[in-house]
Amino acid sequence: MLKPNAIMYLTILLILCMTIFNNTTASAHSPSACKSGGEGSGWKVNCSNGPPGHLGQQSTTYAYASGLAQQYKNITSTGATRWNNSGIVRISYSASSNNYIHQYSNTNTNTVAYATAQTFNNHKSRWNIYYNHSKMNGRSAAANNTTATHELGHSIGLGDLTNSSNRNKLMYGTETRTVTTHQAADRTGAREAVK
Numbered sequence: 001m002l003k004p005n006a007i008m009y010l011t012i013l014l015i016l017c018m019t020i021f022n023n024t025t026a027s028a029h030s031p032s033a034c035k036s037g038g039e040g041s042g043w044k045v046n047c048s049n050g051p052p053g054h055l056g057q058q059s060t061t062y063a064y065a066s067g068l069a070q071q072y073k074n075i076t077s078t079g080a081t082r083w084n085n086s087g088i089v090r091i092s093y094s095a096s097s098n099n100y101i102h103q104y105s106n107t108n109t110n111t112v113a114y115a116t117a118q119t120f121n122n123h124k125s126r127w128n129i130y131y132n133h134s135k136m137n138g139r140s141a142a143a144n145n146t147t148a149t150h151e152l153g154h155s156i157g158l159g160d161l162t163n164s165s166n167r168n169k170l171m172y173g174t175e176t177r178t179v180t181t182h183q184a185a186d187r188t189g190a191r192e193a194v195k
Contacts, residue, residue: 034122035192042169043189044159052127053119054157054193060124061094062155065102071144072131076101079148082181088190089156099127099155105134112136112175113147115154127155146170146180153186157193 034047034054046052062080064073080091112135117127129151136144153171154160160173170182171189182190 034195037189037192039161039163039166041188042161042166042183042185043171043192044161045189045192046157046159047122047192051119052115052117052154052157052159053122053124054195055089055155056123056157056193056195058088058194059090059092060099060127060155061092061097062099062101062129063093063095063097065100068101068103069133072101072103072136072148075131075141075144075148076129076152078145079150079152082145082149083152083156083190086182086187086190088187089194091152091155100129102128102130103133104130106132107134110135112139113151115151117154124155124157129155142180143175146177147175149181150177153182153190156190158186158189 034045034056036045036047037043046054062076064076077093080093083089083091109132111132113129113131115127115129117124119125129148131147131151136147150170158171161169161171162173166172166185167176168178168183170177170179170186
């Protein structure tokens with residue numbers, strides 16, 4: 001049988017453990033804390049549970065998959081610099097990152113590039129960008145830099161826009177967009193994505 005002092009110490013220890021555990025898991029927020037925007041706003045953020053999620057912090061890193069061609073390293077760096085210059089998010093290279101930049105080749109698709117993500121509590125826990133070498137190889141550096149900037153927008157949680165009225169936004173989901181970098185509406189979405 002436990003003595004009263006032992007029970008008191010165990011109770012205090014249990015309360016202390018519960019307090020610590022609750023504080024470490026309370027960092028995620030409800031989807032309502034992140035505004036999702038929409039076509040009419042000119043920006044979309046993936047606030048809901050499950051992929052693709054949103055970044056939920058003001059910085060992220062990336063690493064290069066093995067064998068990535070220098071041209072894809074260069075455009076990724078340019079895209080990251082464009083987002084870094086917004087003052088909203090910091091995207092930087094780190095060899096130890098678990099987010100990767102890849103290249104692949106598929107001539108049987110119109111897809112130039114795409115992003116994938118894993119999430120935990122609405123926030124991205126891992127993301128990847130895939131550049132389609134067969135589609136990007138014959139394009140201008142300016143077009144490829146725009147694609148990289150767009151895909152890095154996905155890495156922070158911005159979704160594709162599909163209404164043609166949004167062709168003047170970076171996150172317009174096709175290559176017929178009329179801009180080469182993020183616009184005011186894209187930056188408004190980015191501010192939500194880093195919450």
